[in-house]
Amino acid sequence: MSSPIKLADHYNGEQCAISFELFPPKTDAGMDLLEKNVERLKAFQPSFFTCTYGAGGSTQSRTLDVVQRVRELTGLPVASHLTCVGSTVGQLGEYLAEAKRRGADYIVALRGDPPKGSESFQAVEGGLRYANELVELIQERFPDQFGIAVAGYPEVHQEATDAQTDLDNLKRKVDAGADVIVTQLFYDNDDFYRFRDACQAAGIRVPIVPGILPVTNYKQALRIAGMCKARIPDQMAAAMNENDDADYQFKVGVDHARVQTIDLIENGVPGIHYYVLNKSDAAGQMLDGLSLGMQS
Numbered sequence: 001m002s003s004p005i006k007l008a009d010h011y012n013g014e015q016c017a018i019s020f021e022l023f024p025p026k027t028d029a030g031m032d033l034l035e036k037n038v039e040r041l042k043a044f045q046p047s048f049f050t051c052t053y054g055a056g057g058s059t060q061s062r063t064l065d066v067v068q069r070v071r072e073l074t075g076l077p078v079a080s081h082l083t084c085v086g087s088t089v090g091q092l093g094e095y096l097a098e099a100k101r102r103g104a105d106y107i108v109a110l111r112g113d114p115p116k117g118s119e120s121f122q123a124v125e126g127g128l129r130y131a132n133e134l135v136e137l138i139q140e141r142f143p144d145q146f147g148i149a150v151a152g153y154p155e156v157h158q159e160a161t162d163a164q165t166d167l168d169n170l171k172r173k174v175d176a177g178a179d180v181i182v183t184q185l186f187y188d189n190d191d192f193y194r195f196r197d198a199c200q201a202a203g204i205r206v207p208i209v210p211g212i213l214p215v216t217n218y219k220q221a222l223r224i225a226g227m228c229k230a231r232i233p234d235q236m237a238a239a240m241n242e243n244d245d246a247d248y249q250f251k252v253g254v255d256h257a258r259v260q261t262i263d264l265i266e267n268g269v270p271g272i273h274y275y276v277l278n279k280s281d282a283a284g285q286m287l288d289g290l291s292l293g294m295q296s
């Protein structure tokens with residue numbers, strides 16, 4: 001019998017493991033560019049890549065194309081994100097079977113956001129209401145066949161009534177069989193450290209991996225922070241606001257992510273997940289000279 005597939009195994013080493021998150025491009029030209037950037041990102045020795053599912057209105061069918069292609073290109077493990085949005089349990093099961101067939105090693109199991117224009121998330125008939133139910137489904141239908149990551153929120157999920165309830169709900173996902181938590185992006189590491197302490201106090205024992213986005217301009221920082229409800233620290237906002245020159249803003253954003261990275265390593269994180277938005281320039285500059293990733 002083969003041993004269970006565990007995502008947590010990447011975080012056992014002494015070196016801080018890194019992973020890169022991609023999204024499915026809408027066009028063939030976008031796919032070509034993604035392939036070039038994946039080749040460049042591979043040089044930073046990531047432990048694995050992930051590809052989002054339906055985020056920001058992107059097509060769901062292309063997620064597994066990206067998973068398969070990145071696996072072929074890099075030979076590295078790849079995770080498919082999967083949400084409960086618009087799918088019955090039967091359709092989720094079919095997706096998981098197809099993901100397995102096309103080489104996905106891990107699943108990032110999510111509930112997903114309410115569709116544009118809806119105030120709250122509504123499960124479809126025969127669908128699932130929360131991410132913990134998706135984790136249960138994966139473990140029931142594909143026991144030990146996927147490593148499973150779930151989402152954690154250092155600044156508390158926007159729909160949660162309070163931080164403790166959000167944490168109790170996070171623990172449900174871990175108890176259902178998730179073996180890693182990857183966090184929503186944040187710009188102030190203190191938010192992450194508070195969250196990590198609270199997870200420990202709540203008895204959550206799986207690796208907690210911070211999610212970092214190297215922003216490249218202030219407009220983008222505001223847009224993404226608005227979407228994810230992440231707070232932009234005053235100092236970062238002031239620095240980015242100082243000058244609207246594109247190169248200047250790129251440098252401030254990348255420097256901020258680099259300072260966050262160094263501080264996180266000094267504070268003992270087992271790994272960092274980078275939201276690279278299918279690009280490689282910002283990640284390249286941010287990681288340049290830092291000794292991260294898998295040891296060769």
Ligand SMILES: Cc1cc2nc3c(=O)[nH]c(=O)nc-3n(C[C@H](O)[C@H](O)[C@H](O)COP(=O)(O)OP(=O)(O)OC[C@H]3O[C@@H](n4cnc5c(N)ncnc54)[C@H](O)[C@@H]3O)c2cc1C
Binds near residue numbers: 051055110165182184
């Ligand atoms: C690392 C990461 C990757 C992501 N990738 C994608 C992606 O690919 N595609 C995409 O569309 N979105 C993605 N998202 C966004 C995510 O879908 C949203 O943040 C969504 O609003 C919540 O998803 P979740 O899995 O955290 O939901 P859940 O864990 O289900 O939580 C949703 C809300 O319900 C509450 N809750 C949870 N369980 C229960 C329960 N059993 N009973 C009562 N209340 C409960 C929680 O406290 C929370 O407020 C990602 C987010 C992160 C952090």
